Amino acid sequence: MNEQQKILDTLLSLPLFQVCDEETLRTLAGRARIVRAEKGKVLFLSDDEAQAFYIVLSGWVKLYRETIDGTQAIVDIMTTGHMVGETSIFESGRYVSSAEVADECVYIRLPIDFLAREVKSNSDFAFAMLSSMARYRKQQDKEIEHRTIQNASQRIGCFLLRLVDPKHEGPVVVTLPYDKTLVASRLGMQPETFSRALSKLKTITGIRVKGAQIEMDGVDALVSYSCSACSTEFPCQGTE
């Protein structure tokens, strides 16, 4: 399958683009490129003038903000199906955070001018984009809540639960999606704290940790430990 066809198929698989005219998408796909990149590749920096937005096909892209002295705050970590950089069209055409590949990654790079045009001319598209924006907003609200009222171990528990299929019952094995250092910063803590908090979670809830694999007999122990300190009940669906 050629690259353009692959891009077109991807677009058609995303709810946001399903409301677009196929001809429009074909043109868009013609102006897009699939990119394979290694960890560390910078997609864009905060305040850069936006030329493109991105759709992640596989792997992980981290969004972060950075102070002058180099301290980073992870804003979010995106993966398959997520859009990156699209909000620049509402911010005078500049990116509001930096984006970098966190783990070997394939993504589509698309011209940003398409977005602004489509949002203005296709109200279904605007509505779909609003929905995805609203979902994101809800997620960020939850994130603030988590960081305010959950301790480190509870946040880890909550993170693990969001990796479990909510319909699943009985014993589960989940795999951490990226390295522990990154999970730590995603959850707003230091790697050392993560390591210790995970041990604590182990003794409290009886989960078993084998490298990046985490086994448990069921979600109940985690749920009762983590979700008690949260306004949302399991399944939390914090997105991602």
Place this chain on the structure above:
Amino acid sequence: MNEQQKILDTLLSLPLFQVCDEETLRTLAGRARIVRAEKGKVLFLSDDEAQAFYIVLSGWVKLYRETIDGTQAIVDIMTTGHMVGETSIFESGRYVSSAEVADECVYIRLPIDFLAREVKSNSDFAFAMLSSMARYRKQQDKEIEHRTIQNASQRIGCFLLRLVDPKHEGPVVVTLPYDKTLVASRLGMQPETFSRALSKLKTITGIRVKGAQIEMDGVDALVSYSCSACSTEFPCQGTE
């Protein structure tokens, strides 16, 4: 001036509604009510079925999420010109957080069905709403950053700076917009911590605190103390 006219004028003064047909707004205004409410009045609770959205005319409304044991996490605090509850249209018609009057407040209560209809039929409106959503998203991203890398005193300094007119130069007096306990929870800390962190900020930056009034000879001291631990330079425009 009668109530409907006042509502109509308010709507016309907000960028979001300026893109609407005046006749449509007149109808909307006819279905809206101005409400005066005291501290503690609940506008809605998380998960309630949404009947209305709100526009704050004066005073303060806090958005919060609450765990079963009653612990609250303040998500945001809204004031003049802010919309509240509007995202419910993207969340199967349910509110995603609770809202309560934090300080004597006047607001307009409008029927929610208008929003969904207008977003779908008026693409300028959809675009305007996207812009406001994007602004909010940016603000929340910043909030997460602040809570991750700023300490309590720096967050207070940052909060104070956002109360200062960015174009202002020389000595300034700012007034805390609501009581210190609420400012504390807005910034994700305990009242006691707020009090101590404010004293610390006083000795570090030379600001003078007189009740809710805070005087300083200039913003520089605050800027160099608070903004150094932030990716955004002053004026930060964290909104609000």
Place this chain on the structure above:
DNA sequence: CGAGGGTTTGAAGTGCATCAAATAGTGTGG
């Protein structure tokens, strides 16, 4: 096999929370 990154562990320090109590500030009724 050795280098280098990721991860864990240890020791020590800091910041914030918590509980308790004092103080200041505000509004009320007399």
Place this chain on the structure above:
DNA sequence: CCACACTATTTGATGCACTTCAAACCCTCG
């Protein structure tokens, strides 16, 4: 205008959670 009640704010003492710095360990990959 004062005394009282009530709330907001501050202060003190203490403990825990998380960070920091340092070092060891582990694993993977050239």
